[in-house]
Structures are given as structure tokens and as C-alpha cells.
Amino acid sequence: MTGHQALVPLPVVVPLLGAALTLLLTNRPRLQRDVSVVGLSTSLVVAVVLLVEAYRHGPVVVRIGGWPPPVGIVLVADQLAALMVVVSLAVTLCVLLYSIGQGQGETGESAPLTIYHPTYLVLTAGVTNAFLAGDLFNLFVGFEILLAASFVLITLGGTEVRIRTGSMYVVVSILSSMIFLAGVGLVYAATGTLNMAQLAQRLDGLPDNVRLCLQLMLLLAFGIKAAVFPLSAWLPDSYPTAPAPVTAVFAGLLTKVGVYAIIRTETLLFPGGQVSGLLMVVAGLSMVIGILGAVAQSDIKRIFSFTLVSHIGYMIFGVALSTVAGLAGAIFYVAHHITIQTTLFLVAGLVEERAGSTDLRRLGGLARVAPLLAVLFFVPAMNLAGIPPFSGFLGKLGLLQAGVAVGGPLPWALVAAGTATSLVTLYAASRVWSIVFWREPQLATTEPTVRLPALMVGATAALVVLGLVFTVAAGPLFGVSTDAATDLRARTPYVRAVLPGGVP
Template sequence: MSALVGALQAASSSWTAAGWSTGTLVPLPVMVPLSAAGLTLTLWRRPRLQRVVSVTALAVVVAVSVALLFVTDDGPVVVHVGGWAAPVGIDLVADRLSALMLTVSSVVLLLVLLYSLAQGNDDSDDPTEHAPVSIYHPTYLVLAAGVGNAFLAGDLFNLYVGFEILLAASYVLLTLGGTGARIRAGSIYVVVGLLSSVVFLIAIALAYAATGTVNMAQLAERLPEIDPTVRLAIQLLLLLAFGIKAAMFPVSAWLPDSYPTAPAPVTAVFAGLLTKVGVYAILRTQTLLFPPDERVDDALMWVALLTMVVGILGAVAQDDIKRLLSFTLVSHIGYMLFGIALATSSGAAAAIFYVVHHITVQTTLFLVVGLVERRGGSTSLDRLGGLAKLAPGLAILFFVPAMNLGGIPPLSGFLGKVGLLEEGARQGTALAYVLVVGSVVTSLLTLYAVVKAWNKAFWQEAPSSVPTDTTLPRGMVAPTAALVVLGLGLTAIAGPLYGYAERAAGALRDGSYVQAVLPPGGADTPSQRAATTGEDDG
């Protein structure tokens, strides 16, 4: 590990010595997939070249994200787009948190793409099931660009743009194949997405009216000075907008009805990433823009508890693996909200670690379910059985991430939950202890739900409807296995990863973000305020 860090630091020094700044890396997670999307669109008659371009582009994003992971350990890296410094221009900001999110999301995007390419090749004779490659590749790359833009956005409006890019691309991916069920699910998804976008725009407008800026670094300095009632209104509107996108209770009912209808790789990338972009936005704005507020934090704790409990009760009641996992996805958003609501660096660190774990494990499980559907012919637990004997490798691929999701020690899911429980107990309030108990109950019920799915799909007697001669394409199995190994790898590197998460959490409130973004001196002076609001210094 230390050798890798040294090599990357040496590479960074060589990069700078050659006349390039580390800031050159920051826009690439957005620009590379966007440029590749345009290129794949022009290559719509040459699907093999489209595949090469898509895989190459996402591989480049993975390399850039890993480089940023080490570069930002020395502090945030800021790029003023077009050379216009904050608060006038658009800023892209990479810090420890955004770099970590970029790294895990780019790896997931690449592996899911490889899985989908193998699935598309194997099902090329079924045009009703999969959209033409000419549509899929540009849309998938645009989705990747939207994810990168959301993680790097330095102002609220650019964050809004990132969400809208995600909404447009995800609607196309969700309705691949054009079946009635997918169109209906996509319609619900778009309506909910537009609702959250409207709420977000209202919050942006209110913030700009109250402070004269939407730059997050400048908002961090100005929001504490405005009327507390207005500040609270802005905070609650942002929480509602991001909460809808993150599928927190009570605005989570849309997710279990939308995700299971999509193709397996699309469902996997949605489940792994899109809700976590909402969680990221909550974590970023709650820590950077608003001082701790006991009323808001307590309300968020109750929301976290209800998200956990209602989500997992929904999962226990399901007899379809896709819907079961969709409800567990909702439930485990509650763990992340719990860490944020604790309003401490340790709580935020545990939430960050859990986000990284959950992106990896939830994506893996949905890819495995795609393999289960192909091998068993269904995702209904009542129509599956005997897969442990028919496909023992598939049984292992399901068992490992399922136990990780259930929080079996010493896997990363257990470690993340222990971090949250320790910080909740350390806080010592009655509400924190209620969340601790709720977290334990939710973890046990998660284990019950995945064990039920395991028993029915893999151990019960196989019904006659289960095919006995279906083979799984290696191109689909390999990326899934890689994600299983990655999930285990998170356990192996849990110490350094948790340490990085603690440093990322510690930097959220230490002022380094604001100092890096604002002009030299970092002060929000009266003259700067007059320039952005049109007010006279007096």
C-alpha cells in the first residue's frame, strides 16, 4: 500500500514537473465520458467500435479517479471552468470525499458495462429485450458523466445540472426494450425525478435570493449570517429534494416499483449509484452549508429509523428477489442517514465507509440476480430452486455479498455498522439509542431476508420449470466475480479505507473546502458581496 502511494505521489510530481497541474485531472471524469458519448453516437453503425470506445473511456475515468484519490489527500483541488474564479464562474472541486465516491462509482460503472456487453452479445437475437447498441452506449456514458459532475460540482446549480443529466439518461436506460411494464415504471420514475428537481430549483432560488450566490463555498460563509428561519427553510428544501433522490422514507415508494422492471445491468447501476448520489448531496450540504441544528438532526434520525424499518419490513414480505433487494436498498439508506444525522466527524466517517460498501455489494447482488434469472428462468422465489446443485459457482457469487449485506463479521458491512453503532452509543441520547436498536433489528431482518432468498432459490427442490441445461456467459460471470472480490477486498483494506473516510469526514467542516475554492485570502469581503449581489458596501 505504501509503495503504491509513493508511486502515485512520484507520478504526480512528474506530472507537475512536465508542465501539467493536478487540476487538469479534475474535469476528466466529466469530459471523457461526454466526449466518448458523442463519439459512440457517430459510430452507431459500428457496434464493435462503440464497445471499444465505451470501455476505454470508463477505464480512463477509473485511472483518473484513483489518481485523484491520492492527489486530494493533500487537500482539495479546484478547477475554475473557463478561467473565471469563484464566485463568478463554475467550479469543479475534488476533495477526499468526492474522489472516493468517483473511484468506487467509476469501477462499478466499468464492470457493469462489461457485464452488459456480454449480456447484449448473448441476447443479440432478441431485439425486444435489449435496446440497440447505438442508443445504449451514448446514454450509459452520459449517465457516467452525470455521476462525475454531481460529485465534482462546486455550486448548487451545477449539482442540479448533474442530477438532470442523470434523470434524462436513466429514463432512457430504464425503458430499454420499450415494454409496457418498463414504460410505466419509467413514467413513475420521471414524475418523481421532476418533482425532486422542482423542489431543488426552489431551494436554489431561495438560497440565491437570500445570499446572492449559489457557490457552495460562498454559501458556507453567508448562510450563517441570514435569518435563521430562511436558513432552515433552505435546509429542509434541500433535504427533501435530495431525500427523494436517495429514496428515504416517506418518499421512497417509487423505487421498488421502478428498478425491478429494468434489465439486470441497468438495475444494478441504478441501485448501486443513483441513490448514493442523493446521499452524497445530503452529506455535502449538511456538513458544508449548515451548522449543526439539533431540530434538523433529530428529525433526520427519525427519518433514518423509519427508512430502515419500513424498508426491511417490505423486503421480508417479498417473494421476488429483485423486489426484495430493492426494499433492502431503501432500508440501508437509513444507515447512511443515521451517520449523517449524528452530526459528528466519526458519524460521517462511518456513513462514508458504509456508502462505499453498499455501492459495491448492492451492485453485485443485482448482477447476481441477473445471472439467477438467466439460469433459473425467473426471479420469483416460488419458481426457483435447486440452483446450489445446478450452478454451485452462482451459489457462491450470491452467498458472499448476501452475507456482507446482512452484516456478518468480519465483512465490510459488519464493520460499517459497528462504526455507526459505536458513534450512536457514544452520543448517548435516548434517540441515538433508539437508532442503535433499530439498526441491529434491521441488520437481523436483512439477514433473515437474504437467507430466505438463499434457501428458496438455491436449496429447495427445483421445480420442473427450472432449466437444467442453461449455461452462463463467462463475460457476465467475470465482472460479477470481480465485484464479489472487490467486496471482499473492502474487508481486507478496511483499516486504510476507514482511515481515509475519517480524513474525508474531518475535512468536511474544517474550512479547507472554502479556502480552496474562494480567491486568495479566502475571505468573503464586502466588495465581493457587493459584486455578486449588487449591494452597496454602505
């Protein structure tokens, strides 16, 4: 095992070790915080190294225990997986700092500290394991790790509302996991393997109807996890009731793990775009229904929850095009949206901390008493809406150009839907901006004596800056996305890295 190969498991192992250590430090809250921050920071540095290595030399593969595939567990850090790990760890680190500033898990209704930090680190390990998984069963394990942790985090405090909405989230998650596990069983029965590189070779030899059945089974499971319409009804009611940092990391990151699974399976296992038409219809409905739902809401968190569903549609659109340009646009947009959506939910948490509510009917006048908060909202909101020259505009432009290049009734309809969705997103963001920050103060508290914790503001500002970095570095980031998309379409770099001996 080379030095870089030894790094591949660390984004999974380090958070898990950190979780175990924080459990041992139940009476040392400061040390718990330090362990969590150091663990995520270390993992982030390792992930950046892996991304550079994958970009320069191709996928980095480690065979756990030295067992050759397909017998042993394989972790693969290609450009797509490494990029997702880097962005996810950067976001989870900032959210962790935000939650520390808020005092999450220390006092009040949130949860005992012994629960919050270990669970948060386990969630992170599950996310990174899902991104790096080289076989379907390990991908399932990654989902289950992050879901088990999310069940705890979404019900922190044990309030009636959180238990009720958390129960819906748990039921839907278990249902999607059952479908996924059934799909894994069917894939193994049909091919005799779950190693994704080997599946790329064996699935092509199956009868078309069997192959389509397996593809739709996995798409159904991942579609629920990604919250694409009409499988997204659970999301707007589940996420907004959780504590602000939990809602932020859920909304920004967890649905993207489902999108990542769709990208991986649709390119590596089921290339050729057999269900492109279905995916385009789903993408269009997600865009339009999601953004119309956002316009109808009167709570900031619910507005952002519906925009989350809407903008998942852009990513599915890129996958459905089955072209390098479409995939590159989808990958870029996933990275962008993880950051921006998380930022907006953190800002919503700041608004709630400052004014005591996220209900638009109770808010107003925050620009006068909290001008920095107004800036922290305005920048990511305009980025989400796709205003030039932000990364949101560049990502949407790349996707729309890819749709125009493909041509045809459905792609053109999706281009029109994407354009309209962007305009309505701008309306929704502007509505929140004008009401919360410029309208005369309403019922909520806006006294200047209420001060926001510096660490909460700093962590949110760091994510705002990260979103701007995506704008400034859009060229190199699009380059990485295009290279990743090219490798995904070719499949050969991934298969050769995992199966250098050409295992049939």
C-alpha cells in the same frame, strides 16, 4: 492550471466524449464497446490519481475557463468527492462489462446499441459531475444529466411494464428536480451566490427561520432522490422491471448521489445538526419499514429494492449524528453499499438468465446446477447482512459505535433499530439463499445445458472481489473516510481551496 488540476474535469469530459464518439459509430458495435470500456477505464485511473492527490495534499480545484469563483464553474475533488468518483466508476465499468456479456442493446427487446452505450456514458458523466460539483446549480445540472439518461435506460425495450413503471420514476424525478431548482432559486435570492464555499460563509448570517426553510427545501429534494422513507414508495416498483445491468447501476449508485448531496449540504452549508432529530427519525423509519417490506416480498429484485431503502437509513443515521465518527461511518457505508447492492442485482440478473425468473415461487436447486452462482450470491448477501468480518459488519459497527458515543434517546433507539435491521436483513438474505439454491427445483428452468456468458459472470465476480477488498483494506478506507469526515466538519479545507483569496 497544474497537472493534477487538469485531471479534475476528465471523469466528466471523457464519458461525454465517449458518448459522442459511440453515436458516430452506429454501424460499428465492436468499436462502440471498445470506446465505452476504454473511456470508463481511463476515467477510473484518473479518479484514483485524484483520490491519492486529495488524500496527500487536500482538495484539488479547477476553475473552468479560468473564471474566478463565484462567477465561473468550479469542480472540487476533495477526499469525499474523489472516493465517490472512484467507487462509482469502478462499479459502472463492471456493469458495462456485464451488459456487454449479456448483449445489452444488440438484440432482443433491450434497445438498439446506438442508444444504450451513449446513454450509459452520459449517465456516468452526470454522476461524476454531481460528485465534483462546487456549486449548487452545477450539482443540479449533474442530477439532470444522469436523470435524463436514466429515463431512457429504465424504459429500454419499450415493454408495457417498463413504460408504466418508468413513467412513475420520471414523474417522481421531475418533481424532485422542481423542488431542487426552487430551492436553488431561494438560496440565490437569500445569499446572492450558489458557490458552495461562498454559501458556507453567507448562510451563517441569515435569520434562523430563513436558513431552516432553505435547508428543509434541499433536504426534501435530496430525500426523494436518495429514496429515504417516506419518500421511497416509487423505488420498489420502478427499478426491478428494468434490464438487470440498468437495475444494478440504478440501485447501487443513483440513490447514493442523493445521499452524497445530503452529506455535502448538511456539513458544508448547514452545519450544527439543526435537523438531527428529524434525520434520525427518518433514518429509523427507513431502516425498519424498508426491511419489513423486504421480508414480505417473493421476488428477488423486489427484496433487494426494499433492502436498498432500509440500508439508506444507516447512511442517514451517520449524517444525523453530526460527529466525525458518524460521518466517517456514513462515508464508509456509502462506498461499501454502492458495491454490494450493485453486485446483488447483477447476481439477480444471473439467476434470471440461468433460471428464467427471479420469482422465489418458481426457483430452486440452483446450487446443484450452478455452484459458482451460489458463491457469487452468498458472499455479497452475507456482506449486506453485516456478518463478521465483512465490510458490511465493519461499517455498521462504526455507525453503531458513533451512535453510542453520542448517547441520548434517539441515538440509542437508532442503535437498536440498526441492530434489529441487520438481523432481519440476515433473515431475508438467508431466505433467498435457502429457497433459490437449496430447495428442490420448482417451475423455472434449471437444466445444466443453460450456460451463463463468461463476461457476465466475470464482471459479477470482479465486484464480489471488490467487496472483499473493502473488507481487507477496511483500515485504510476508514482512514480516508475519517479524514474526509474531519475536513467536512471543519469546512475550512474546502473553503480555502475554492476561495484562496477569501472572497466574502
